Amino acid sequence: MTTTDVVKTIDARGKPCPGPLMALIGEIRRAGIGSALEVWSNDSGSRIDIPAWIEKARHELISVTDMDGYTSFVVRKAR
């Protein structure tokens, strides 16, 4: 996975939980199957609710990376 695969980066920093997850759900509705989205969040709740939703919705969590003051989640729309 390289950053060039990411079709859209959602900067949800500053949005309190569940804002980052909701932003991801909103974008994934519009994304094509197989495309990858990246979400940036600095809310600690995202570490729980984003992976939990991805599992429930049967998409693919590619990576969770700690960045400088926020976390990056890369998700592939699987279906």
Added chain:
Amino acid sequence: MPARVVILGGGVGGTLAANLIDKQLGRDADVTVVDPTGMHLYQPGFLYAALGQANGRWLSRDERLLLRPRVSLAVEAATMIDPSARTVQLEHGGTLDYDYLVLATGARLVPDEIPGLREGAHDFYSLAGALRLREALRDFRGGRIRVGVAGIPYKCPPAPVEFVLLLEQELRKRGIRDRSTITLMSPLNRAFTIESASKLVQPIMDRRGIELATFFNVESVDPAAGTVSSLEGEKTEYDLLILVPPHRGQAVIDASGLGDSGGWVPTDPATLQHRDHAGIFAIGDATDLPISKSGSTAHFQAPVVAGRIKSLVHGTAPKESYGGRVMCFLETGGGKTTVLRFDDEHPPAPPAPSRHWHAAKWMFNRLYWHTLPQGRIPERMGRPKRR
């Protein structure tokens, strides 16, 4: 020459801002409110209308009667804003020039974004929708009721939870509770966006036998089959489906290139000024701020915008700042209500539902028309509890 202040939208935020600006600036400002209907709606009452506890007349008033006499009202839609020329074009061909513009345009419902929703689902997010739902509930004799959310963000986040709790009580009163199931389909992994409130209401839902389906973001409705499907890949049957329709910002925001992809206005969280245009402010549901879209948000933002415009007109440095303050009542049934009060520094700490807060909510419902739009609610009301 007086400053020309144009306010788009005659809801809670627009009406209060207009009255406060007129009160504070007097002859230093000419204030015009532009509203497509000229009718002011008390939207928190839609839920009661749907449950047969309020009539439509109680929920609407002529906007003109709520505005101070010096404030002008144009009853027509704004179709285009030109921020460089500082003009607003109106649907019947007129143009308004402004020095300061307040976007209090609210949210619009876009049911057609979800296939089958318009034909297959009821809602209580418009007066017409609430009155139709009232008829459907009157004819309901038992079955599977599903209540869900078809898009985020939506107005009044506690409303679906409040609705299922009050509906459950209503079905019991009518003696058809044992022939019915009620399911709240939440887009999240809990009943409600605010975790502390979820922890409070979920045990109440459990006790009343209200089912909770989590991570159910509505994707489509099949009215012929009587099924609703989620983005997460689940499908469930219903006899009566009640959904919060998807929301977007108003068409004039999109048409003028002043919004984001959802039509929401990019708004500075402290000054409430448009992020790209000095002289344009936004309040209430119209903003892109990641806080509750509710009347109380608009209520607490309007004085900030009024104060900042007053300072700008007088050539002084604006001091007023919005700190994320919101207050929502959440009725839990059985004559009890809790309250969510919070701001950027104070997370919500809802008290146990009580008759005290229930009385406060009903007093607010009754007094709304005579207090809030006119700026007669004391500033301290709704302030989060300091801990």
